[in-house]
Amino acid sequence: FYLTPSQVNSILKANEYSFKVPEFDGKNVSSVLGFDSNQLPANAPIEDRRSAATCLQTRGMLLGVFDGHAGCACAQAVSERLFYYIAVSLLPHETLLEIENAVESGRALLPILQWHKHPNDYFSKEASKLYFNSLRTYWQELIDLNSGETTDVREALINAFKRLDNDISLEAQVGDPNSFLNYLVLRVAFSGATACVAHVDGIDLHIANTGDSRAMLGVQEEDGSWSAVNLSYDHNAQNEREVERVKMEHPKSEEKSLVKQDRLLGLLMPFRAFGDVKFKWSIELQKRVVESGPDQLNDNEYTKFIPPNYYTPPYLTAEPEVIHHRLRPQDKFLVLATDGLWETMHRQDVARIVGEYLTGVHHQQPIAVGGYKVTLGQMHGLLTERRARISSVFEDQNAATHLIRHAVGNNEFGTVDHERLSKMLSLPEELARMYRDDITIIVVQFNSRVIGAYQNEE
């Protein structure tokens, strides 16, 4: 039994989303042309999340992928809340005052973000009040702290990440009188999520990464070929610096137990994450919260389980590593993706597939017969093969979908094998997770013309 190509397509395309930066007067003056995003679930429900928004009170665009573990609650909360924290961190003092005054006097708020959401990307209505109050406390503190300095994007990103994680932790400790919300904030805190967020403003690209999702820049070389530049470091056991950091933060006596089987305390793959209070709180705090928490939490073996060799918490942080990159005309696109993609594909292949997709088939080297002896049959065979390679490109209107098609369906020759693709997609829910992980991808396309103009101005 195989899925038909159209069934395969409807699965692959179910979550695809595209956004084009609106043109003004026939011209797009933004350094971003737009983005394509998509996700393919392996878990049921999917634990990955994605977000994209335009900052309305400052310039720039925010895009992020979030990979949840131990449930999707934390990834969901981070996907809803993190961009507000970043946007607020970036706001100048006057704007913060204006917003606070508006809230105080019950006037309409200035919109902070314009979201670019797929219909399936939901926001929790129930928690919005709670989330808003936490956010408001944050900007009130920012107002009080008024340093008078212009906001540095790097700092803003780091502060926003840390603050949100802190709020998640606090909300879980304080609890909520509403039992639904109470359970929600606990689920958020006890589950975890990595985050890889891009902030693009003109030619300034900042990547803030926490965990093992990854940001990669697609660069077109002068000869037209494609290469990949990493704009984030994975926070996992394969990253020696990261292992070093963890070891530095804990007594030497724990050195052996800190990282086991490439996992933090032998349990956790990412070395940085939101939530996951089991790796952050003291044992006492964990026990207190779980015991006073609702029954569902108490009955959950996972939440009650204290990691082994748990002596000097916190073992985990949400603090991101921030990389700044000044965009050049040859930087054509940015790929943000959860580890589900990077497990199956090398970044060099990702760069090539997206690059060829975005520039279209025309950049495939044309065939010239020249003086060679070629028969009609040989030429026909060659052309048929080239068309097959291209046809997979034509099926997709979305670069992220195209990447997923390759990630799931690629055979050993690097071309999409329909049979394989069909098999992978028809796996029953309980088996899917064994063959593949959730995949979430955002492909941001840059506007080389505008970027070139920026460069010339300098």
Place this chain on the structure above:
Amino acid sequence: AARMFLRLLSDIQWRAAHPRWRRMTGSQRSTSTTAEPHPVSLPAQAQVVICGGGIMGTSVAYHLSKMGLKDIVLLEQGRLAAGTTRFCAGIVSTARPVSVELKMAHYSNKLYQQLQQETGVQTGYMKTGSISLAQTQDRLISLKRIASSLNVMGIPCEIISPKEVLKLHPLINIHDLVGAMYVPEDALVSSANVSLALATAASRNGVQIHERTCVSHVTIQKGRVTGVETDRGRIQCDYFVNCAGQWAYELGHSGEEPVHIPLHACEHFYLLTHPLKDPLSSSLPTIVDPDGRIYIRNWQGGILSGGFEKNPKPLFTEGRNQLEIQNLQEDWDHFGPLLGALLRRMPGLEALQIMQLVNCPESFTPDMRCIMGESPTARGYFVLAGMNSGGISYGGGAGKYLAEWIVNGYPSENVWPLDLKRFGTLQSSRTFLRHRVMEVMPLMCDLKVPRWDFQTGRQLRTSPLYDRLDAQGARWMEKHGFERVKYFVPPGSDLLDLDHSKTFYKPDWFDIVGSEVKCCKEAVSVIDMSSFTKFEISSTGDQALESLQYLCSNDLDVPVGHVVHTGMLNEKGGYENDCSIARLSKRSFFMISPTDQQVHCWTWLKNRLPDDSNLVLEDVTWKYTALNLIGPRAVDVLSELSYAPMTAEHFPSLFCKEMSVGYANGIRVMSITHTGEPGFVLYIPIEYALHVYNEVMNMGQKYGIRNAGYYALRSLRIEKFFAFWGQDLDAFTTPMECGREFQVKLDKGLEFLGQEALWEQKQNGVYKRFTMFILEDHDTDLDLWPWWGEPIFRNGRYVGKTTSSAYSYTLERHVCLGFVHHFDEKTGEELVVTTDFINQGEYEIDIAGQRFQAKAKLYPFSSLFTQRRRKDEVELSGYQRE
């Protein structure tokens, strides 16, 4: 490689055959403009200057010089036959669906055949025949239709079985074929050499040919050509002929007063191979496989195969200045599907070695027909271009017609389908052309079923009611850029999508149109007919009346408020226009003409009206929305809306009055419907259009009003034997030949255009007669439907062709209209057609090779007319148009 190929393909032998045609140093192909001395300086003046030394320019020069014109100059910016002509595949094919194109190709074939003997230049003429293959039954039907028209022209042609195909061409895979059409006299030529042969003959007849002479622009004064400016000086001339091929558009726009020539180039690919092991015979027929989108001819022992892909590549949209076409880049990926089709058709060629993939630009036009004729804005400025890849087939005939046009004032055939004036400026947008030619090029191979429409370049001109009608289920067709309703799909009814509704049989809208017709007959329908061309002619004195009396065959000196149906005839009495004219006041007239007359009629009038500032001609087409209220209850709707009595006593037929409808004032109401049914046409100033439409629809509810479209209109007018201009009537048809003598006032006491010719016909009789045919043994559900162009047989002998047809829902029969000739049985000479000749014959109509019995009638069924009619519109009161 391109250079070598050129030598191989055309084997051009440059001959300095004539002292006046001296060439630059022969072997150099450098296009650099080094100051080479031109051996012969340009003349200061000439009668005709032709720009373009391709097949078209040389053919025009050849024919003009043959017709005795001496003072002709041909200018070529590069070298002769160096443009598209050089790369032409050289297939002379007569299988053309449009009758005039077929005649041109037939003539070309005969011309090329004797050209080598006439000129001594080797043309490579080889009569190979051609085979058009059908992979589907529908394709076979379309081939059979063409075969029918070839046969009655006397061109040998037969429908053959796949097995017979194999006998004629052993390499063909016939497993997927249902049949084919064999035209044994089709030929192959070297197109560049044909062009050179024509140039040689022209040169001998006195035509001066100058290569490397670039026309920068044409000078026009007071609407007339006065000369050409070239990079080598100025030539004064009376006539200029733009044969610049794909550069014709740019050349037309180079002057101060642009001449719009709507064509656009697309890349066209074909493949050349090395010879087969057993080289192919040069007499092997050419294969056309339209379902595979390819053609294949033998070439130097190997093959030449090209095609018309689904996804053409338009080029030079922004214009481009280059002298000769260099071979453009080969694009194998683009050619892939065509190569696949070739190998499917001739699997044995797998091992054949490729020589080259040739890519050359071809010009295409918005309606797939070539462009010829005089510019509507500049007299003496002629155009012949836009061959839609049929250049070599049309070249001879097209050049002949254009030469006749210049010398005699009009060609010897009706070339309206090809006339430049069928286009307006609106088809001249580069964006429009780019999009349209991308549709036109694939159409070369697509199956063309009755009533197909272009899909690109639409919604250009629309009525203000467009959105309202569209929301009510309107399906649209386009005429002269104007969107017109075909019919309305009732809510909930499920029509086939476009691809599946293509049929030669009963179409899926049959019942829909039937109910619209019924509503016209029994209640009242409204049709938006805003696309009609509307002119106003007024003057301070009697100039308007006097001019119209001279230009029209009917008497226009009627009381104010009367509407007159009249032809505007040429000297030979043929219809240049067929219109209704309302006398608005003593000194002003309102003229309504067919939609596609907008440019032609304007030019016809402009060129003939006296140059008098007190006589004003204005095009008011855009100012009025026209609503046609058809049906017995139209009178009730209108009288309720206007509080005015609309009965026959107060508002007789063929009457025009300004009145208010609803709140809107100044609506021109005319008691004509163009269908023979009772009713009115409302000419509404456009700002009132929506209001009046809403009022009419609201008021009409209780009378059962509904929207209707042009298909219903056509069925109504054809069953009443109404002819319309452009389809049934043309410049070669007189009122006497279509039973419209009552619209001609030979004795109106004034001279009018065409009068003499009509007098003569009245005395001597006519040589063709417009006749209505009722199909007798035709099963509407199961048989092929007639369209137009079907041969008519009388007592088994061919006598003419149909010009239009429709199903009559009242007669429950198909009605075909067409012309009957009387050819002498022995000599083929045309004889006078008498009423007896028409009435005493057994008729058959040939639809795709199948003959159906038909009853001929010279008068419509009086039972179809529900209304008592005014005396002067008895019988064929109508003129009709679509």
